[in-house]
Amino acid sequence: MVENRVLSESQNTMKYFRVRENISAMQGYTPGEQPQTGKFIKLNTNENPYPPSAQVTQAIARVAEGGLLRYPDAMADAFRIRAAQLWNVDQDWILCGNGSDDLLTILTRTFVGEGETLRLPYPSYVLYRTLAQIQGAIYEEIHFQSDWTLNEQFTSASSQPKLAFLPNPNSPSGTLISKEVIAQMAERLPCPLIVDEAYADFADSHCIELVKDHENVVVTRSLSKSYGLAGLRFGYLIAQPRIVRELSKVKDSYNCDALAIAGATAAIDDQDWLADNRNRIVTTRRRLEDGMSELGFSVQPSQANFVWSTHSEQPVQPLYEQLKSKRILVRYMQYPEWGDGLRISVGTDDQIEACLATLRTVM
Ligand SMILES: Cc1ncc(COP(=O)(O)O)c(C=O)c1O
16 A cells, blocks of 8 residues: 655745746646647557437537627536436436536545545545645555456555545456456445446446436546547436535536537437447457467456466567557556556547557557
């Protein structure tokens, strides 16, 4: 277990203003590369390679044609009604966000005060740590065990955590913790447990049912990956209404714009598109896993739309560089104690074949 106090004593002397110590001390989150020019095969940020449901673009066009003079619906009720029907809850169990990152921010701001503790697993989504740093909070990283499970340290009450994040499936590993184990974690933890299900549409199970019986479970969902809408910025969470009411005090008044609300509502309405897309991604994921294994990588079986692979005999950073020089972007990740590896998003069959073919020529 690693404890990290982010408040620092660093000097911060600008002429007319003073940046908070914890902000000047932190690095800031670095998002994956998003080249805006040139043609790349982009397999580095877990976007969906297929265009979204045609209903999405039609819905956005209708709103755009109607003009954007007015502020949007502050709570995005059109979306909440559809999401509530999908998950068999009332609409006051749903809160919408400008991407699920917005919801992770709102959750941190609501539950974790300055100097208090936020718990997260390691290695996992780096943004959680950044959110703690912005808040001036302490983040406590509990290391995954070698089989990507978490031991009882994750649920211990000893450091009085005020919030725990658990990405499920996890990134970069693509592994899933079962609903039963997560229910036990929620029962032991003395704080809200945020199950970040950004990738759950690609997995064999999810935890939305747990919200009904566990007041401290909050599930966040993203439309960026499984609905092919990373550029739209839309996510939502499911929690008990008492929690949704508190969180909505913290969000920006109009955190979702009118185009995003219309597009997201049309997307969640088209569950046939989602099912087809999921099947395609899962089929290509298997090809990617098999192809990487054939190249001698240790491949972690994935429940998400990306695959994590390490190599015991060959450094992987040069492979990442070689792919990039051929205009194929994947994610190279390095974890002290954990080794380094490639996280490759599941693209189209052609994109994955191009990636594997390039690796075959350079290895
Ligand atoms: C685990 C995890 N949670 C949340 C997000 C953010 O998703 P969104 O695009 O909905 O903000 C990501 C994005 O990569 C992620 O990997």
